[in-house]
Amino acid sequence: MKKARLIHTTPDPALKPGPNPWPHTYELPADTPAPGLPGLPVTNHAGVFCADRLDIGTRFFLANLPGGLGSARVADLGCGNGVVGLAIALHEPDAELVFTDESYQAVASAQENFRTHVGTDRKAKFLVGDGLTALAPGSVDLVLNNPPFHSHQATTDRTARRMFTDARRALRTGGELWVIGNRHLGYHVTLRRIFGNSELVASDRKFVVLRAVRQD
Numbered sequence: 001m002k003k004a005r006l007i008h009t010t011p012d013p014a015l016k017p018g019p020n021p022w023p024h025t026y027e028l029p030a031d032t033p034a035p036g037l038p039g040l041p042v043t044n045h046a047g048v049f050c051a052d053r054l055d056i057g058t059r060f061f062l063a064n065l066p067g068g069l070g071s072a073r074v075a076d077l078g079c080g081n082g083v084v085g086l087a088i089a090l091h092e093p094d095a096e097l098v099f100t101d102e103s104y105q106a107v108a109s110a111q112e113n114f115r116t117h118v119g120t121d122r123k124a125k126f127l128v129g130d131g132l133t134a135l136a137p138g139s140v141d142l143v144l145n146n147p148p149f150h151s152h153q154a155t156t157d158r159t160a161r162r163m164f165t166d167a168r169r170a171l172r173t174g175g176e177l178w179v180i181g182n183r184h185l186g187y188h189v190t191l192r193r194i195f196g197n198s199e200l201v202a203s204d205r206k207f208v209v210l211r212a213v214r215q216d
């Protein structure tokens with residue numbers, strides 16, 4: 001069937017691999033639409049989503065995040081380098097942040113960025129795992145999510161659906177999930193199926209920001 005190849009290698013000591021490019025740090029653009037973020041250096045370990053620049057969907061999310069959160073417990077679900085949760089932490093001094101991602105490199109990046117720019121005294125959690133499985137049911141007030149929509153080259157909302165379902169479980173009654181997505185993905189339909197509601201917060205030609213409330 002010729003489906004697999006076994007390759008043996010022997011290191012050549014004469015070859016110089018060059019300096020390790022990781023972690024990679026870039027500065028958030030001057031027009032990043034969230035207070036405190038413009039010009040901030042963000043560190044990205046190898047393999048982290050959009051490790052060399054601010055993603056345009058993330059940028060649109062940053063421009064449309066909720067405010068006035070008080071001491072809310074906020075989960076940055078699929079946090080990547082943690083820039084979304086970082087925006088909340090810098091703007092909402094009493095909010096308690098939980099950063100979660102299935103990638104160790106992402107959570108390490110988010111932790112580094114949070115500790116560098118917010119400080120070591122601020123209470124926060126950094127969890128590696130699937131969705132919000134490490135969080136108890138009804139234990140968070142707000143979930144922020146920019147879900148992945150690719151899996152092995154295919155466009156799919158499978159992970160997003162699982163993330164939304166898990167967000168509903170982790171939210172308290174009255175808690176909210178805020179989602180950014182490409183308009184063509186139709187997340188409003190998925191959210192209505194899972195939460196029974198979905199409200200459009202903002203949109204442009206490419207993206208929508210949606211809000212769903214846990215009602216029971």
Ligand SMILES: C[S@@+](CC[C@H](N)C(=O)[O-])C[C@H]1O[C@@H](n2cnc3c(N)ncnc32)[C@H](O)[C@@H]1O
Binds near residue numbers: 132146149
């Ligand atoms: C589109 S990126 C968003 C990253 C970051 N929040 C941002 O907006 O720049 C989606 C993130 O979800 C993470 N992810 C994918 N599947 C996951 C899962 N089952 N549980 C938790 N995180 C997951 C990926 O590792 C990635 O960091």
